[in-house]
Amino acid sequence: MPSRPHMNPYLAGFLLGLVLLATIFLTGRGLGASGAAKSGVVAAVACVAPDHAAKAPFYAPSVGEGKPSPLKNWLVFEVAGVLVGAFLSGLVSGRLTWKTEGGPQVSSHRRWLFAALGGALFGIGAQLARGCTSGAALSGMAVLSSAGFVTMMAIFGTGYAVAWFGRHLWIARKGGQ
């Protein structure tokens, strides 16, 4: 399937900025992503072990009698929209295909393992920082909050600091292949 090239990044950034600005102007809040995953986890725990969910301090505030389902949440609906929007974009640009993507010398199984590991760390970090790259860093920066800039610098600063250790995951070994 011939796929079209990606959009010019500055144009895409400008459009993304407009989406974020519209979100702030309409709803008084920014974009997010990791919050929806949290809602999913809370809903699952509340479904499987309701007693535990009612007692544990992480879940208790969002579950209980008379409270709407944790899935009836702004970010859950927004992320559902992200799924549809990205699918439509992949459809019009011919990029819909099952595939595993990673560095040039990484087997699929290795890539899956590290993806899951990275996901786990992102899940923990985003809970701790009360937001991920979208909710804390990007949206936080747009409203000029110190939290947004601190989180952004911590994420990308650490990324550069540890990039060397993970280089074989993404770039070819010298002299290899």
Place this chain on the structure above:
Amino acid sequence: MGPLIPLVIPESLDLVLALFIGLGFGFVLEQAGFSSSRRLAGVFYGYDFTVLRVFFTAAVTAMTGVILLEAFGFLDLTAVFINPLWVKPAILGGVIMGVGFILGGYCPGTSVCAAAIGKIDALWFIGGSLLGIFAFGEAFGRFQAFFTSTARGPVKVFESLGISMGAFAFLLILMAVGAFWATTRIERKVAGEQAPSATFRSMPHVLAGVGVVLLGAVLAFLPDHRTRLQRRVADPAFQAAHPVPVMDADELAFRLVDRDPTLQLLDLRPAADFKPTAFPGALNLGAGDLFTREPGVALTDRRLLKVVVAEDEARARQGALLLQELGYEQVACLKGGWPSFAHLYLQDTPFVPTGGREDATVQAFRESARVQLAALIQARRASEKPAAPKAARAIKGGC
């Protein structure tokens, strides 16, 4: 004035809107190439700086928009969610996410995008993040104290740095354009012909960069909406051209005693002066509150006659004029300010005859009103709960 939810757009449409906003978010992220982990990770290895370009451009665009909307009075920033800062959790969380980025090649939003177009590694990333959140939730009780430590509240970055909002925006724009230029050079060195920037035509990019820097310079010197309006209403020539209806102390006393339901007192005096002499229904506002949506119907209800009271007539007049300029209707100010009213009705001032025909009526009214007004102040004091802390407004947001 934005945000439009819940005052203009009903709260019930919030979730529907979320779906459409997400649609736009996901579409743009995918178009930008954020559905590719190789491309995302490239920012850390120098072969592809797309992430930096998109991310920085988006942040600068939204921030500039927020500043402009606020400067022209279209957006009330006090009703917008400002991410509060907990210093240590934010840094440690960011560090953990940074390691996760290198290992996983995605962040949560981009992993959803990638999964939507069939990337299997993104599904593993999402599975991992659900497990990570679950682990965090199970262990949460043990480090709850750390989670809520070093709380700073919703601080803004330019306040922490001690510069104006516009100046900060200008600096950030300069940094962004500088970073775009530098990383493009790095990218072409590392990836050569393969670099995404190898296909950029330089002329439009240079022009856009210059334009953005000029816009940033404008932002740095843009007087904000508040300062501009405050300066305008303090200008004697402007005041002469825009008369504000005045109400004298006698009329105010009469309406208060009459319990006129269309009277809304807006008191700009300091809270310490306001409290001992507060009438039922009177609102104590700081000068800054007039710009926010906090006072609610007290300002927006057209049936109410809003009488602005302050330490002196000049301040009351400026407050009333400000409300008029902000578009509120039925505004008046108290003639002579609070002292003239207090002098006649709250203190035992002997009546000074004017020699007019109505002296006797006025004197009788003032004497009886004094008693009734004192009773009204007592009634308000009695009805108020002792030292009820102002409930924090819930502004929703965050991840």
